[in-house]
Structure formats: C-alpha cells, structure tokens
Amino acid sequence: MIIAVPAEKESLDSAICQSFGRAPFFCIYDTEAESSRFIDNTAVKASGGAGIEAAQLLVDQQVDALITYRIGENAAKIFKAADTSLLKAVNLSIADNVASFIEGKLAALSEIHSGYHHG
C-alpha cells in the first residue's frame, strides 16, 4: 500500500505539514517495501487551486491513502473519485503517523473545510 503524507521537511522525523495543498513536500511511503521517498509539491506556489493540483499529483503517484490534518473540499472530491482513503493525522512525526496507520490506529478524516480561496 502507498501512503502519502504532507511534509514540512524531507525526513521521516519531520512534522506533518498543517496545510495539504501548500505543503512543501509529500512523503510517499510504501508499506510493502517499507521504503519512503519525498517529492516536491508542485502546487506550493500555485496562485489558486493548490489543493486540486496537489491531489492530482498524489493520485498520479498511485497513492492508496493520505494522512493529513485537514483537506479542502475540492481535493477531497478528487480523492473520493480516486478511492483514496483519508486519515486524520495526529501531532507526531511522519514515521509515527505511518506506524499508527499500519497498526490501524488512525481515524478517518471526517471534517472537510471549504477552502481558503480568495479573489
């Protein structure tokens, strides 16, 4: 299974980024190979639609699950269409969140915000 996590830094010890669409990096974790890699979030500088672009990026990486603190409605719509599971991050490192996920301890992300759009 492939898990994505918005990352502040390119390290498993890093905190999970509070923002999904504007996270600088995504950690892509493969639970079978027990390997991780980090990709740049190309949406970080988008003038708008960052959540959509970031979601498309992760869906293209064949991600099965996303661990995040929060997500906007547009990105959530994309993950729903892609059958990607959304899990609520807890205030620990990426590695600890991934471990919790594997143990089935992370709750589903239920609240979806309406975005932080501006004119």
Next chain:
Amino acid sequence: MADGLTIAVLSGKGGTGKTLVSVNLAAVAGDATYLDCDVEEPNGHLFLKPTPISEETITIGKPVVDQSLCDGCKICSDACAFKALAVIKGSLLIFSEICHSCGLCYHLCPQGALTEVQQSIGVLKTGERGALAVHSAVMNIGEPSGVPLIKELGKRRGGAITIIDSPPGSGCLVHETIAHADFCLLVAEPTRFGEQNLALVHELVTLMGKPAALVLNKTIGGLNPSEAYARANNLPIIASIPWDEKLGRLTSDGELAVEKDEHYRFLFTTLLERIKEEVRHA
C-alpha cells in the same frame, strides 16, 4: 464605447468614502455615466435613485465534459492555469468555481469532449437620473468572482464623463476596474489602516500606468498618515473633505450632499474641474 473621460474612484480600504465621492461627482457631471463596479455590494443606486430602464442577466461560459468522448489524456488539465480540471481514473473532474472561463480547454481537447455552457453570474441593472446613466451589477450570491460583471459594466461607459465606483481592496476586481479608467481618484481616511491600504492601491495604479490623485476624506486636523503618504510618494492631493456630522447625516439618509448643501456642490464641482486639469497635465 466612451470617447469621454473615465474616472475610477478607489480606496483600498472599504468605508473611506468611495461611494460618497463617486455619486456626488456623478451628480454634478452633467451628461455622464455612473458605473457601480462594487459588484459584491453595490450601493450607489441608494443615493442616485435612478429610474429603472432595463435588466440584463450576465452569463459566463464554463466547460462541460462528455465522458463518453473523454479519453483522459490530461491535455486540458495540464494546460489549465487555474487548476480547475483534474483527471482521475481516466475521468475528467471539473471545478467550475475555480474556472476563469478562459476557454483554453475546449480549444485544446483533441476529442472534442468539452463544450461551453453559459451560466448566469449576476444581473446588470440600467437606469437613468436626468442626463446621468446609472449602471449597477449585482453578483449572484455564492459566485466566486465578479470580474466578468465588471468587464460588462466597462462596456457601458458613455457620455462626456464616466465615474466608476470601484470595489474596495487591490485584488482582481479592482484591477479589472482600473483597466477601464483614464484617471484614478484615490480616497483615503486619516488612519494608519487607511494609509496602508492607500499604499497598496496606489502601487497597483502606478503599476498599471494610470495617472492618479488623492482626496483626503474625514480630515480632523493634526496627524494624517494618508496625507503624509501622499506627500512622500508624489501623489497629488486635490481635495480634502473635513469630518462633518451634517455630511454623515445626509449620507446615512441616502441623500446627495451636492443637492442638499451649496458648500458640497461647490466642493464636488471644483473637484471635477481639478480632475480634468490633472488629466490634461498627465
């Protein structure tokens, strides 16, 4: 389209007196047009009380996909500058609220899977007050952007002078408003907050190469950060409207100061002449 002079009244911050200045200038401008580009909350009509003439629904084009023709090639979604399109499991998802109606996706689609449908975004109301044409646009509730309404309003410029009541701020709506103007009249109140927002909108006006001047509103004597900003940044101050309870009462009653008070008729008539002078020397 107008051969006359188009003056945009701007402020950066809301509540500084854009509408006060706009409607009173329009009322003394004679053969003129007033455009209320504050499409999120137009209020100029409350003062000008135009006799209604017509209403027109304004629409914009949005893409609709025929999924049976779409092969999920991603040409449209990769090209979309606003990220309004995503391709998930071979199906195209369209985020209409983010779409800016540029039309690029229809042109690029190799399968002809995308077509344009027109959606209402608001109503443009036209009326008259003597020789003054009054146009206001009202955006539909929940609509993300009023820019297309301002583009439509821009086409209604006419007569010797067009006065545009701008939206507050210095974002997309204001940018679109300034694009139609020959001259920008900035209005600022004597506060630090007012000064900060004046600086933002002045920067935008300068960037767009438009001549501009400032009206100081609600002046109370003493320190005026907006005045200090103007002097430090070569922004001509062409009028000063002192804080006046009578003016406040007239405005809250929906009255035009130029019709109720000879002093204000003189003030706004003089201001209009000063603007023409500034334009001649620009």
